[in-house]
Amino acid sequence: MNWIALPALVLLLLFNNGTSQSIIKTLPGYSGTLPIKLETGYIGVGENDEVQLFYYFIESENNPETDPLLFWITGGPGCSGLSTLVYEIGPFSFNVADFDGSLPSILLNPYSWTKVANIIFIDWPVGTGFSYANTSKGYSSSDTKSAKDNYTFLRKWLLNHPMLSKNRLYVAGESYGGKLVPMVAMEILLGNEARLQPRMSLQGYIIGNGPTDPNIDYNERIPYAHRMTLISDEYFELAKFSCDGKYDNPDPNNLRCLLALQPIQECVNQINQAHILEPECKYIGPKPDNFGWDQTFPEDDSVDHLVLPASKQDQLWCRNQNYAASYVWANDPTVQEALHIRKGTVGDWTRCNHSISYEVDQESVLHYHKIFSKKGYDVLIYNGDHDMIAPYMGPLKWIPTLNLTVADDWRPWLVNGQVAGYTLKYKKNEFELTFATVKGAGHTSPEYKPKECLAMINRWLSIRPL
Numbered sequence: 001m002n003w004i005a006l007p008a009l010v011l012l013l014l015f016n017n018g019t020s021q022s023i024i025k026t027l028p029g030y031s032g033t034l035p036i037k038l039e040t041g042y043i044g045v046g047e048n049d050e051v052q053l054f055y056y057f058i059e060s061e062n063n064p065e066t067d068p069l070l071f072w073i074t075g076g077p078g079c080s081g082l083s084t085l086v087y088e089i090g091p092f093s094f095n096v097a098d099f100d101g102s103l104p105s106i107l108l109n110p111y112s113w114t115k116v117a118n119i120i121f122i123d124w125p126v127g128t129g130f131s132y133a134n135t136s137k138g139y140s141s142s143d144t145k146s147a148k149d150n151y152t153f154l155r156k157w158l159l160n161h162p163m164l165s166k167n168r169l170y171v172a173g174e175s176y177g178g179k180l181v182p183m184v185a186m187e188i189l190l191g192n193e194a195r196l197q198p199r200m201s202l203q204g205y206i207i208g209n210g211p212t213d214p215n216i217d218y219n220e221r222i223p224y225a226h227r228m229t230l231i232s233d234e235y236f237e238l239a240k241f242s243c244d245g246k247y248d249n250p251d252p253n254n255l256r257c258l259l260a261l262q263p264i265q266e267c268v269n270q271i272n273q274a275h276i277l278e279p280e281c282k283y284i285g286p287k288p289d290n291f292g293w294d295q296t297f298p299e300d301d302s303v304d305h306l307v308l309p310a311s312k313q314d315q316l317w318c319r320n321q322n323y324a325a326s327y328v329w330a331n332d333p334t335v336q337e338a339l340h341i342r343k344g345t346v347g348d349w350t351r352c353n354h355s356i357s358y359e360v361d362q363e364s365v366l367h368y369h370k371i372f373s374k375k376g377y378d379v380l381i382y383n384g385d386h387d388m389i390a391p392y393m394g395p396l397k398w399i400p401t402l403n404l405t406v407a408d409d410w411r412p413w414l415v416n417g418q419v420a421g422y423t424l425k426y427k428k429n430e431f432e433l434t435f436a437t438v439k440g441a442g443h444t445s446p447e448y449k450p451k452e453c454l455a456m457i458n459r460w461l462s463i464r465p466l
Contacts, residue, residue, distance in 0.1 A: 019043050019156060022340040028332060029094075030106040036061060036091045036114065040339050042131075043156045045149040050138040052345070053153050054130035056085055056121040057161075058114045068168040068203070068461055069118045071154055073184065075175025075210075077146070079352040080129030081121030082330060084174070087322065088446040089113040089453070090121070094325040103332055104325040111450035116458045118164060120157065124150060124180075127356040129330075132345040142359035147180055151187035158198045165198045170461075171205040174444060175390070178210015182368035189375075204378035206457075209390045209443050213364035217394030218248040222264060224391035228276060231267045239264055273388040274319075275442025281318035326351050366398055373402040376430030380460050384441030384448060385421065392437050399435060404428045413456070413466035420452040423466045436466055 021041035025033050037059035042052045060067035074084045086093050091112040094104040113119060123129030125141035126149075133139045141149070158165045171188070173181045185205045192199055211217050226236040243250055243257035250257045272280040329335055330349040372379065381399070383392035408425035413436065421437040438445040438452060446453040459466050 019160065020340070021160060024338060024340070027092075027106060027338055028334045029104055029329060030092065034092075035108070037064075042342070043153050043160075045152040045156075046133075046138060050134045051126045051149060052132055052134070052342075053126070053149065054123040054132075054341075055153075055157070056081055056090075057157075058085075058091060058119050058121075060116065060118045061091065061112070061114050062116055064118050065163070066167070067117050068170055069164050070113070070120070070170050070172045070206070071150075071184070072119055072121050073124060073150065073171070073173030073177035073180050074121070075173070075177040076128065076352050076356075077125055077141075077176050077180075077358050078128050078354060078356045079175075079177075080123050080330075080349070082123075082129060082326065083323075083351050084444075085121050086326060088444055088450075089119070094322075094329065096322045096325055099325045099328075101324075101328065103335075104329050109450070111446075111454040113446075113454060113457055115454065116461055118167065120154075122150065122153065125356060125358060128353055129349065130339075130341050130346055132342075140357045140359075143180065143183065143362040147183035147187055150180065150184045151191065154184075154188070154200070155191070155196070155198070158200065162198070166201055168203045169201050170203055172208075173206075174208035174210060176211065178207035178390075179212070179362070179365055181205045181207050181210065182365050182372065183362065185372065185377075186368050189372075202377070204380075205372075206380045206460075207382075208445050209383050209387050210381075211390055212369065212394065212398050213366045214248055215364070216366075216398045217390055219246065220391050220393040220397060221388055222247045224388055224393050225264070225268055227393070228386075228388075230271060230276065231264050235260070235264050235267070268388070271388065274444075275384070275386050275448065276388055277386055278442065279316055279318050281320055323351055366401065369398075370402060373404065373428055373431050373433070377432075378460075378463075379431075379433040380436070380457075381433065382421075382436040382438060382445060382453075382456065384443060384445040385437040385439055386441060386448075387443040387445075389443050395435055399426065399433065402426070402428070402433070404431070404433060407432070408465065415452045415455045420449070420455065425465075434460060434466065 019042065021039055024038040024040055027034060039057040040055065042054055045051050045053060072081065072084060074081050089112060091109055091114045092106045093109045095107050123131040125146045126133045127139050171181050171185045182205060185202060188200050188202045192202065222239060225231045239247060239260040242260040243254065247261065250261065270280050272278045381395050383390065383395060385392050404426035405428060406424065407427040410422055410424050412419040413421055413423045419439060421439045423434060423436040426433040436456060438449050441448040456466055
């Protein structure tokens with residue numbers, strides 16, 4: 001069958017199996033009608049649509065007809081799009097300050113990225129959030145399969161939303177989702193070159209604190225720890241000499257290197273790597289050891305903090321206490337009914353599912369960046385400068401391998417007259433890459449610095465200097 005020649009209406013009918021969408025006007029926890037347009041739904045991908053990917057779509061609060069469309073890929077893999085929506089860049093959040101274990105109330109987020117863009121938040125891969133499969137085989141996924149599934153999802157979604165098919169499109173994501181961003185963008189590029197319908201108006205992509213190549217990104221964790229005074233000059237120089245500058249998964253036969261890394265590991269073991277200034281808390285899933293770094297990024301969901309203590313007095317505050325509200329809210333039957341969740345398709349909702357069947361089959365995605373650097377796209381790479389999981393020094397190592405020209409040298413960028421971070425801009429012909437640090441932010445930058453990150457994305461999407 002010639003998929004290229006088929007009109008969009010026929011494609012829509014062919015692709016619409018297993019697809020559903022609902023406009024949500026009220027939500028438990030919020031008084032009155034929602035002041036934004038929220039849509040939820042499922043789109044089937046894979047063989048016979050056996051995988052049903054759930055999504056949240058929020059229309060821009062500015063001008064949805066002309067504002068860009070962001071396709072947001074949350075990290076993990078296995079962390080729900082709802083987490084990014086309510087704790088980072090979505091239009092509403094939970095009242096965590098007054099949360100007492102009952103259904104949390106919903107507040108409006110004045111720094112939502114929907115002030116300037118339309119955003120799709122997807123529960124990926126299958127088994128994440130409210131996404132599910134009709135067969136046990138369907139629950140297996142990988143980097144390569146996820147990229148193709150996300151592209152199929154987006155293709156079907158745009159066929160169902162033709163009014164947004166001409167809007168500027170950016171693939172965006174953070175943490176491990178940032179690794180998928182250039183892979184999904186490549187699927188779109190190849191689809192456009194093959195003249196598949198609908199043609200997508202891909203303009204570029206956005207990555208926050210994401211991995212690109214473990215031999216670069218993860219190797220920078222020890223230089224970063226040294227730069228942030230977590231390890232001494234002597235420890236760092238000894239490791240640099242003994243390990244020949246290669247700290248990620250060191251040679252097990254290099255005993256001198258292994259010995260040099262031991263005191264470094266003792267120095268950083270009790271540091272919260274997601275934000276080095278915040279308390280270190282327990283993980284709900286296995287935490288990677290410090291030098292056999294896993295490519296996946298388990299989020300900090302501690303069982304100990306999903307139930308609030310009887311007394312908050314003298315209780316150590318951990319950021320993951322904020323996440324308890326999402327468990328109560330998303331597992332409430334009235335909430336699932338309001339979101340139009342299909343009954344019997346998922347068990348207990350978890351913010352990050354650590355038990356998904358997922359294969360890391362793309363160690364490095366640097367070659368995708370190299371391909372895009374030869375074409376006319378815009379890229380934003382931003383990193384919270386207090387994140388040691390994916391330190392900002394990683395991009396500063398791999399970006400120069402793209403052979404770009406520095407168009408705007410290292411300088412501060414400001415919000416309300418204060419330094420919000422530092423930025424560099426690179427160019428090659430029509431390709432532009434902006435790198436930015438977010439001062440004081442951790443692994444999920446907008447969660448820590450919402451006002452600054454909204455200013456950053458607004459300026460960048462408006463094609464203005466940061």
